Amino acid sequence: MITSFRRVLRSGFVGFWRSAYVSLASIFVITIALFVIGSTMMIDQLLVVSLQQLQAKVDINVYFVTTAGQDDIDALKTSLEALPDVAQVTYTSREQALAEYRAKYQSDTVAMQALDELEENPLGATIAIQAKAVSQYENIASFLDEQKAQEEPQNPIISRINYADKRDSISKLQAIIDAVERASFITQIVLIIAAILITFNTIRLAIYTAREEISIMRLVGASNMFIRGPFMLQGVMYGVIAGVLALLILYPILVWMGPKTEIFFGLNIFDYFVSDFSNIFITLVGIGVALGLVSSVLAVARYLRV
Amino acid sequence: MIYFDNVSKLYNGGRSAAIEEITFQIEPKEFVSIVGHSGAGKSTILKMIIAEDKPTSGQIFFESLDVNRIPRSRLPQYRRKIGTVFQDFKLLPHKTAYENIAFAMEANGRSDEEIAENVPQVLALVDLTDKAWNFPEELSGGEKQRVAIARAIVNQPDIIIADEPTGNLDPIATYEVVQILRKINELGTTVVMTTHNKGVIDELGRRVITMDEGRIIKDDSSGKYVL
Incomplete structure (x- = not known):
């Protein structure tokens, strides 16, 4: 049991390096997907803060x-x-x-x-x-x-x-707040669904290139878990690396945006990023890992049948 | 040890047949060649032995085991009793020769010590000790097939199934591969091989099953290639 776990780990890492092009391409695409999710989180925070400020003026x-x-x-x-x-x-x-x-x-x-x-x-x-x-x-x-x-x-x-005297402007404000919140909610859902589909498809393609290998492994009598394990590990690795990369790309953009958002929205988005970093880190890397893992399991399952 | 009892495989709702009413048996330590034109049903028989393909009717037994009643979760264990060799080698492209052989042992749950001991032994048996750390793309066709044979025998299976093992090889590599298979058979492993190489059959002088259009038309205990 421990031996096969160790073998699955080693095989996953070795496979990651030996099919470096496929790994890089997958990480690149997942990074973009996670970057989009991260940006959405930042924009949402700016919206929340500016709506709060707007409300405070009434x-x-x-x-x-x-x-x-x-x-x-x-x-x-x-x-x-x-x-x-x-x-x-x-x-x-x-x-x-x-x-x-x-x-x-x-x-x-x-x-x-x-x-x-x-x-x-x-x-x-x-x-x-x-x-x-x-x-x-x-x-x-x-x-x-x-x-x-x-x-x-x-x-x-x-x-x-x-x-x-204020009723009209209050109800107008209410309508604006409702519309902005609804629009941002729908945008977030659409972007997150897009990110999930992109990640799933990318990993599916990566595993498609390995379908022949999967069938060979079955022929030499490898159990399903023994075949699936390394791909699951690779999916998790894609997720972790892509999550960290997305944060690294977000960082300089937020440094640059920080002072501008402070003037415009009254919230320095970079300060928010730093103060809430652990949450943002866990969310992005967590989404990456979950997406990578689930996509791998689903994609390999196709070739494990028969 | 292998019994085919009135086995048929039909396609297109019964209008065409890959094999029809096949009945034969293979005894332990036999070296059986199955010959026939392309599409005669040779590969279908091999696929049924390793449970990759299921018959439409009839039964297949491996010793006392009904091959088609093996639950999917038990298939890996079943396949470990059988070593397989294919025309297109089916080596894992991202693993070296050594790792390809070691993988079959790892999948079998063998210990690291056994792997470290047995892999060099089988590599020596197929005369590839100096190519152990080469990847498949760095090997010639004959070398790849010898790695595949080493992988097939490393778990000491009861039987070796070889589907056109010399189909992609030049005459010298063909000769080497057949010699290795013969050596394995002499060491006590049953070998079932499909081929349409007349020279190979005539030189072996062992049992030959001749197939045509899905039926067995001839079964000779020391046959020649006649078609």
Whole structure:
């Protein structure tokens, strides 16, 4: 058992070197397939990050009346934070709102003079709410509408909710995000299927050139596993080498792309590649090994029948 | 040791036959030549002995074993009892002469010590000790066939099946190959050979089965080539 395992290993390695052209051609093609999968992973990451950033720019604001009590505001804030759809609630007090206003319009003398004329701070407190997903703003908005409806008329708290103004742009954003995610999903599936088919075909051709050998091995009484073993090992070797090569090709491209993606998407793709390297390595080499192994088993099976 | 009982192989739904109603037996230590024109059914008989081809009807026995009832998983073990030699040599192109012979032993599960001992012995028997590390493409036709014979005998099979072993060889190589087969037979191994080389048959002076259009037309214990 151990002896035949050792023989299968040796035979696999020797076969790999002696049919170097076939091995090289197979590795080359599988490398390209894995490179495509790796690039897809990187592009997908950029999409995820830029969609997240886009989502972070959307929020609903609740403007309180200037006379709203601090207790009421705090109560609303707490109940908002308890909602499962809500990612973040940011409270801006009246004083902060005024300071921000002054900072923003400090060069506008007319506005500053107008503000100085007033004895009291004209700005109310605000709460900015970010949902976990763009589709959840509708729920949050209807919750806020309910809150406003329940207020006692003589003691109003909420002055305005700006969801209605933003509804169109939010739903447009939602449509864009959905479309981008669907397109990238379909693209990935197509590319991965193409990679699988290319790898399978390449290994099938490599083993086709060995069909005569397989029939000879059967004639001298070699068992199926003894024949299959070296080809399986070669498939695994193709996968490992192709996976490493694909990463080596990806590396300089990502070094070059890194700063550009940082400007455009806000994510340095090279930093992501480095920080998530072990995952990317395992994924690419793992796909390579699995493809190589399964393709070899299937391809040899054809010539083991009779 | 080999028995063919009323064996037929039909093609095209029974309209044409490779062999028809073949019955004969081969005794241990015989040297049997099967002769006939191309398409007479010689190779079909050999393929059936190694279970590469199945008959449409009739039975084939190897000793007490019904060859067509061997499950596929047991075929490798069965084939190890039989040494095979072919017209086109069927050597593994990416293995040296030594490795080709060693492969047959490895497939048989022999130990490294046995391989290291027996491979040089059979290489010496076929007079190829100095070509042990050459690849098949570096060998002449006669040398390739001698490697193939060495591979066939290295596991000490009960029987050697040789399908046109001299078909691709020049007269001198033919003579050498036949001498080796004869030597193997004298050492106690049954040999079954197909050929259409008249000189080989006449010189051997052993049993000859003559076939024509799928039937045995003559079976002589010390035959000549008559067609």
